[in-house]
Amino acid sequence: xxxxxxxxxxxxxxxxxxxxxxxxxxxxxxxxxxxxxxxxxxxxxxxxxxxxxxxxxxxxxxxxxxxxxxxxxxxxxxxxxxxxxxxxxxxxxxxxxxxxxxxxxxxxxxxxxxxxxxxxxxxxxxxxxxxxxxxxxxxxxxxxxxxxxxxxxxxxxxxxxxxxxxxxxxxxxxxxxxxxxxxxxxxxxxxxxxxxxxxxxxxxxxxxxxxxxxxxxxxxxxxxxxxxxxxxxxxxxxxxxxxxxxxxxxxxxxxxxxxxxxxxxxxxxxxxxxxxxxxxxxxxxxxxxxxxx
Amino acid sequence: xxxxxxxxxxxxxxxxxxxxxxxxxxxxxxxxxxxxxxxxxxxxxxxxxxxxxxxxxxxxxxxxxxxxxxxxxxxxxxxxxxxxxxxxxxxxxxxxxxxxxxxxxxxxxxxxxxxxxxxxxxxxxxxxxxxxxxxxxxxxxxxxxxxxxxxxxxxxxxxxxxxxxxxxxxxx
Numbered sequence: 001x002x003x004x005x006x007x008x009x010x011x012x013x014x015x016x017x018x019x020x021x022x023x024x025x026x027x028x029x030x031x032x033x034x035x036x037x038x039x040x041x042x043x044x045x046x047x048x049x050x051x052x053x054x055x056x057x058x059x060x061x062x063x064x065x066x067x068x069x070x071x072x073x074x075x076x077x078x079x080x081x082x083x084x085x086x087x088x089x090x091x092x093x094x095x096x097x098x099x100x101x102x103x104x105x106x107x108x109x110x111x112x113x114x115x116x117x118x119x120x121x122x123x124x125x126x127x128x129x130x131x132x133x134x135x136x137x138x139x140x141x142x143x144x145x146x147x148x149x150x151x152x153x154x155x156x157x158x159x160x161x162x163x164x165x166x167x168x169x170x171x172x173x174x175x176x177x178x179x180x181x182x183x184x185x186x187x188x189x190x191x192x193x194x195x196x197x198x199x200x201x202x203x204x205x206x207x208x209x210x211x212x213x214x215x216x217x218x219x220x221x222x223x224x225x226x227x228x229x230x231x232x233x234x235x236x237x238x239x240x241x242x243x244x245x246x247x248x249x250x251x252x253x254x255x256x257x258x259x260x261x262x263x264x265x266x267x268x269x270x271x272x273x274x275x276x277x278x279x280x281x282x283x284x285x286x287x288x289x290x291x292x293x
Numbered sequence: 294x295x296x297x298x299x300x301x302x303x304x305x306x307x308x309x310x311x312x313x314x315x316x317x318x319x320x321x322x323x324x325x326x327x328x329x330x331x332x333x334x335x336x337x338x339x340x341x342x343x344x345x346x347x348x349x350x351x352x353x354x355x356x357x358x359x360x361x362x363x364x365x366x367x368x369x370x371x372x373x374x375x376x377x378x379x380x381x382x383x384x385x386x387x388x389x390x391x392x393x394x395x396x397x398x399x400x401x402x403x404x405x406x407x408x409x410x411x412x413x414x415x416x417x418x419x420x421x422x423x424x425x426x427x428x429x430x431x432x433x434x435x436x437x438x439x440x441x442x443x444x445x446x447x448x449x450x451x452x453x454x455x456x457x458x459x460x461x462x463x464x465x
Contacts, residue, residue, distance in 0.1 A: 143310050150313035157320035164327040171334035178341030185348035188393070195394045196356045199429070202450065208430040211418030215411065231414070231443070233433035243437065 044071055044098040045119035049091035058094045070098050080128035095121050097128030104130050205236040207289035214238045214287050221253030239286045258291035355395020357452055360427035364455035372403050379420055380413030391456055399456040409445045427452045
């Protein structure tokens with residue numbers, strides 16, 4: 001088919017008579033009606049004169065006037081532009097090759113992105129390079145575009161995943177640190193709680209007010225100041241040792257006021273066979289915050 | 294190009310497309326999982342911070358108000374000064390032990406030796422009862438002397454603020 005395209009490339013001799021902008025719109029109809037109108041297997045060649053050397057601008061101009069230049073509907077053709085050279089009017093002449101897309105599709109056997117076809121302008125063969133458009137390539141091109149889009153999406157997702165992974169790691173590290181801090185604080189709080197519990201228990205059982213209460217009760221029971229040999233406050237209990245043995249009335253008064261006599265050890269009898277010695281009078285009395293009144 | 298090469302190229306294109314789709318799908322799933330993990334980590338962090346704030350508040354509350362401030366003066370000297378103000382003649386005060394009891398707060402056990410008359414002993418007991426949230430009179434021994442005063446030895450637990458980690462063992 002490529003050989004066919006090479007062999008049948010043709011173009012009307014008067015196509016290069018003037019710039020494309022001067023070509024009448026009736027040319028298309030004329031071309032279609034002309035005996036040398038291109039068949040779907042031919043490359044149609046026209047010449048246009050443009051005031052530019054840029055192929056890109058020339059392609060843009062051709063694309064804008066493709067409906068004028070092409071003998072076939074523009075949607076069914078592809079165009080290629082080749083610079084021929086300057087004209088006497090100071091313009092530049094370009095050869096425009098117009099090939100049916102069906103011809104390109106048949107000529108491009110394989111995944112090639114461009115097809116080179118040879119056309120003929122005024123007996124001079126010109127090689128045109130046609131890019132296969134997405135429309136011409138059909139589903140394969142769509143698949144490639146989708147693949148590229150998918151790759152881009154995958155790259156974006158990979159970047160986001162990498163960044164999110166770092167953020168998750170950082171967040172988890174912070175959460176771990178906070179968890180360790182909570183553990184440490186929990187230990188401290190438990191320690192403080194234990195100390196507070198012990199403190200409250202001690203404060204409840206060791207009331208210092210028992211000293212004042214006991215001293216007042218001693219004076220009350222003795223009917224005046226009383227001389228103490230020793231005063232001991234320990235474990236919430238107050239123990240007083242009187243300097244002198246109390247009278248019975250005082251001992252009874254102390255008992256009424258919540259004091260408990262502390263029994264002194266009985267002395268060993270000198271003669272085990274003799275009569276037992278009388279127990280000594282209690283010198284020590286004990287009370288606590290609950291008993292002291 | 295031969296038909297085999299064309300088929301091979303087409304197969305490659307489809308394979309690449311499938312691979313890309315699988316990769317994008319896998320990355321999307323991984324991303325979704327990471328979002329879940331991030332949310333979970335955020336929730337954990339918020340919970341831990343809340344717990345830490347609660348525990349800090351509890352620790353800052355401590356056992357009770359401090360009786361002595363170690364940052365202003367030596368706790369031994371401060372206690373001796375307090376006892377002297379109650380009428381005791383203090384020979385020596387010593388800090389026997391200390392344990393943390395809250396933020397910048399410690400329970401310290403002091404031992405003091407000195408002399409005091411019965412009225413001073415009574416004041417001491419009333420002072421300890423009045424400061425019951427900050428001090429506990431653990432032990433008190435008063436032995437009468439010939440001059441009407443008593444030799445006094447006492448052990449007092451007190452809350453102290455700003456106590457260093459290793460408290461001094463002796464003082465005056």
